[in-house]
Amino acid sequence: MRIAVPNKGRLHDPAVEVLERAGLHLEGGADRKLYADTVDPDVSVLFARAADIPEYVADGAAALGITGLDQVHESGVDLADLLDLEFGRCRLVLAAPEEDGIERVDALADGTVATEFPNVTADYFADKPVSPEIVEVSGATELTPHVEIADAIVDITSTGTTLRMNRLAVVDEVLSSSVHLFANPGVASDPKVEQVATALESVLAADGKRYLMMNVPADSLADVEDVIPGMGGPTVMDIDDERGTTDEELVAVHVVVDEREVFETITRLKTAGASDILVTEIERLVE
Numbered sequence: 214m215r216i217a218v219p220n221k222g223r224l225h226d227p228a229v230e231v232l233e234r235a236g237l238h239l240e241g242g243a244d245r246k247l248y249a250d251t252v253d254p255d256v257s258v259l260f261a262r263a264a265d266i267p268e269y270v271a272d273g274a275a276a277l278g279i280t281g282l283d284q285v286h287e288s289g290v291d292l293a294d295l296l297d298l299e300f301g302r303c304r305l306v307l308a309a310p311e312e313d314g315i316e317r318v319d320a321l322a323d324g325t326v327a328t329e330f331p332n333v334t335a336d337y338f339a340d341k342p343v344s345p346e347i348v349e350v351s352g353a354t355e356l357t358p359h360v361e362i363a364d365a366i367v368d369i370t371s372t373g374t375t376l377r378m379n380r381l382a383v384v385d386e387v388l389s390s391s392v393h394l395f396a397n398p399g400v401a402s403d404p405k406v407e408q409v410a411t412a413l414e415s416v417l418a419a420d421g422k423r424y425l426m427m428n429v430p431a432d433s434l435a436d437v438e439d440v441i442p443g444m445g446g447p448t449v450m451d452i453d454d455e456r457g458t459t460d461e462e463l464v465a466v467h468v469v470v471d472e473r474e475v476f477e478t479i480t481r482l483k484t485a486g487a488s489d490i491l492v493t494e495i496e497r498l499v500e
Contacts, residue, residue, distance in 0.1 A: 214256050214257070214277070214400075214405050214406070214409075215257050215258070215274070216237075216256065216257070216259065216275060216276070216277040216278070216409070217258075217260075217261050217266045217269045217270060217274070217275035217277065217278040217279065218232070218259070218261075218266075218278075218279050219260070219261070219263040219279070219280060220261055220262060222263065223301065224263055224279075224280070224281065224300075224301050224392055227298075227300045227301065227392070228392065231279075231298060231300075231413060231416055232251070232258070232279075232413075234416045234496060234497070235409075235412035235413050235416050235497070236412055236497075237251045237252065237253060237256060237258075237409070237412065239251055239258060240252065246260060247259070247260055248260070255405060256405070259275050263280045263281060263284055264280075264284050266278040266279070266280040266395075267280065267284055267285045267288035267290045267292060267395070268288060270290075270292055270395055270396065270397050271290035271291070271292060271397065273397055273399070275397075276396060276403070276405075276406060277295075277394060277395065277396050277406060277409060278292070279298065279392060279393075279394055279395075280392065280393070281301055281303075281390050281391070281392055281393075282294075282388070282390040282392075283303070283305055283330065283333065283369065283388055283390035285393070286332070286333050286336070286388060286390075287330045287332050287333050288332075289332055291398060292395040292397065293395065293397070293398045293401035294393055294394075295393070295394045295396050295401065295406075295410045296394040296410055296413060296414055296417075297391055297392075298392045298393060298394055298413065298417065299391060300391065301390075301391055301392035302389075302390070302391045303369050303370060303371045303390050304371075304387075304388070305330060305333060305367055305368070305369055305370075305386070305388040305389075306367070306368065306370055306376075306383045306384075306385065306387060307366070307383070307384045307385045307386075307387055308355075308365060308366055308367075308368065308370075308376055308384060309321075309358065309364065309365040309366075309381065309382060309384055310358045310359065310380060310382075311380045311381065311382045312380070313358075313364070315364075315382075316384065317384070318341050318343060318384060318385055319341075319343050321343055321365055322343040322344075322345070324345045324364035324365060325347075325348055325362070325363045325364050325365075326338075326345050326346070326347050326348065326363055326364070326365050326367055327348045327349075327350050327354055327357035327358075327362055327366050328347065328349065328350065328354060328366060328368065329349070329352070329354055329368070330367055331347050331349045333367070333387060333388055334347050334367045334387065335347055337367070337387045337388070350362075354366045354367075354368045355368060355376065355379040356379065358381070359379070359380075365384065367387055369390075394409075394413055396410075412497070415497035415498055415499045416496075418497075418498040418500055419495040419496060419498040421471060421473070422469050422470070422471060422495050423469070423472050423492050423494065424468075424492070424493045424494075424495050425441075425466075425467070425468050425470055425475070425478070425479075425490060425491070425492055426465065426466070426467050426490070426491045427465070427466050427482060427488065427490040428452065428463045428464070428466075428487065428488050428489045429464055429465075429466050429486060429487050429488075430462065430463060430464075431463065431464055432462075433485060433487070434449065434466070436486060437482060437485045437487050439485070440482055440485050441470065441482075447466050447467060447468035448466070448467040448468065449464050449465070449466055450464060450465045450466075450467070451464060451465075466487070469495065469498065475492060479492070
């Protein structure tokens with residue numbers, strides 16, 4: 214089974230990283246290759262342009278693809294959207310020169326819009342009361358209004374810095390996008406596809422979580438449980454202490470908590486009677 218992954222650009226490294234974290238380690242690395250095997254003999258990786266990945270998956274050249282939602286919308290192919298991988302977030306926006314004072318879409322009734330996403334742009338204007346001419350360009354979209362090729366643009370922005378540098382103001386949001394895991398609809402329910410999706414989902418579930426382990430006097434367990442803001446109830450286990458160094462009965466408590474709550478939680482746990490508190494990172498979390 215092949216997974217199509219962006220071969221370069223801002224999506225390449227995060228895509229490879231999420232596969233690695235999911236346990237699908239690429240043998241020999243991912244530099245300057247078209248294909249890479251993984252530690253799973255049934256799974257390999259195909260490197261392709263992010264814009265081409267939807268077609269690769271739709272045609273069956275790859276069972277799975279990691280690429281932007283915007284690229285799939287632009288391609289118009291029918292894919293199964295399995296999982297938002299939560300990186301590569303951006304927006305496709307309609308923008309116009311600041312000095313033109315265009316604040317509403319209907320101001321473009323007789324205008325021209327330049328974009329690298331003509332299909333997404335056409336779909337956007339299909340629901341609007343105006344139908345400007347759409348001109349497809351292959352780069353430097355933000356320059357087209359300043360050289361009188363277009364009155365406005367539809368382009369990707371993450372922070373808005375490039376738009377501001379080119380004196381362009383956002384008129385409207387066309388599409389919100391991030392990188393997703395897509396599958397060919399014919400194999401979306403295949404056990405191997407589901408296995409890969411579950412592995413990637415476990416990586417996302419572990420982000421921002423920490424695993425706490427501690428010793429707690431049995432008579433303080435209720436107080437400790439009141440403190441813990443974890444996922445469901447904690448795991449409580451008896452401690453097999455053959456040393457006989459204490460008459461106090463202790464139990465081991467394990468729990469998963471949000472990283473942002475760890476600092477305050479540890480202080481409250483110590484006050485409640487917990488000791489020997491260990492905090493560790495979580496690589497994967499299967500819920």
